[in-house]
Amino acid sequence: MTKPHMTFSISRTKSGKVCGQISGCVMHAGGRDVTWLTSPFGVPAKDAFPEALELAHKYGIEHINIEDPHGLFPSLGYGEAQQPST
Helix, strand or coil, rough: CCEEEEEEEECCCCCCCCCEEEEEEEEEHCCCCHHHEEEECCCCHHHHHHHHHHHHHCCCCCCCCCCCCCCHHHHCCCCCCCCCCC
């Protein structure tokens, strides 16, 4: 069975706004039911990340994958995103 997982994607809009979007899933009932975790596009990342933390806590997600190709995450005030250990 797939572990619960979540990705927080950070991007900059054409107008310069830094946005964050949540995506992921949690399986229930032995994999027969799935809860999709999503958020709308265009939400300021500083507002969306606390929601991602709350959902991770609620569903027992231990790690949030941060997709941040332009290095915008530190500007949110949370520090550097940690790279997963191999």
